[in-house]
Amino acid sequence: MVDWDKLRIFHAVADAGSLTHAGDVLHLSQSAVSRQVRALEEMLGSTLFHRHARGLILTEQGEMLFDATKAMSRKLDTTTARIRDSEEHVAGELKITTTTGFGTLWLVPRLGKLYERYPDLKIDLMLEERVLDLPMREADMAIRMKEPSQADLIRRRLLNIRMRLYVSPEYAALRGIPQTLEELSSHRLICQNPTTPQVSAGAVLSQSLLTHHVSATLLVNSYFGVLQGVLGHLGVGILPDYMESESPHLIRAMPDVESAEVPVFLAFPEELRSSRRIAAFRDFVVEEIQSLRRNPGES
Incomplete structure (x- = not known):
């Protein structure tokens, strides 16, 4: 032996x-x-x-x-x-993976509510564009911007998002709010570089707008960087539409311009179906999504 x-x-x-x-x-x-x-x-x-x-x-x-x-x-x-997980008490480590943008802009700001409910939960949050292998236990659960293709996963569509254009109130007061592609050409466009890993719909929108001879650009490799540029009044930024609830003071520019719809899925391995930690996190995220839908203008 x-x-x-x-x-x-x-x-x-x-x-x-x-x-x-x-x-x-x-x-x-x-x-x-x-x-x-x-x-x-x-x-x-x-x-x-x-x-x-x-x-x-x-x-x-x-x-x-x-x-x-x-x-x-x-x-x-x-x-x-x-x-x-056979115990009543929800505790222990939970490995969650999602994209850098969704994780930093939407998920992390809400985790305080989850820790209030389950103070002994230990979350290992992995923010990256690479799709981790859930069946191989690289992570326990994933929130991804497309339906997972791996087998033996339980999946649930959480919501659909689109990429849109936004400016800060200060920028709007100083430079105005572009309403057309022609008007956008005299503003600085802030977006992710289309060649960096990101949601494909966002890359397509960025690439399309960059071909319209905007006067200046700020290219970064995350939506968090785009948000900071917009909040710093540097120009017109491409951001996911859930930022309308996270930063309600943002003003939408060019309301007729947006990306294709992006589905957001939550997934975890079939073998973790009975895990209390998985259920606790899943239910928390679903509750927050439902709250977002009920109060689209509130954080």
Whole structure:
């Protein structure tokens, strides 16, 4: 029978690609980690790593074993979560992923309400445009700007959003509010660079407006940066329409111009269906979305 502790150490080394880094994670010396890996190789009668100057590379046999230990790790994580969630009290870690824009502009400002309800919840919020693999447990739940394509996910459409043009009241008083494409040409356009990772509908709108010979531009790589530019009275910014409730003082420009509709989905793995933490976060987000719909002009 294979020693579970040796498998745990092997998994850490394979995941880190280095004896030293694995030792740091496991709080063991490099020599102790190396001895355990050699002992496992002797037990299995097979070489698990190729050693070279830049680190370790798994052999074919090592890859097979690493696939098995990854599956074991995911199963243990799921079982641990279910055990913790069997209690009435909602606590423990919850890994959430969403886009940088939605996370910074909509989700984070609301999390105080969630923590008031569940003070022992530990949220690991990963804000990035890359779509994380939920079945592989890179995250427990995702809020994405398109319907997830991965299998074995429970998904729910939360709302639809559009990208629109906005200015600050101070900018409007000083420079006016453009109403047409011709008028926009004399204003500074603030938007995400169409080549940066973002919602495709936003990129299409930005690219379209940038072809109309605007006098000046400010290109940034996040909607948070666009918002700060608008609030700093620098020009006309492209922002998601939920900002009308988050910053009700913003003034919409060119009301006939907007992006295509963007669906916002919440998704999580089927195996976490019974998780109390998942249910608590899901219900909280749905409540906030419903509140947003009831009071579109309020934060």
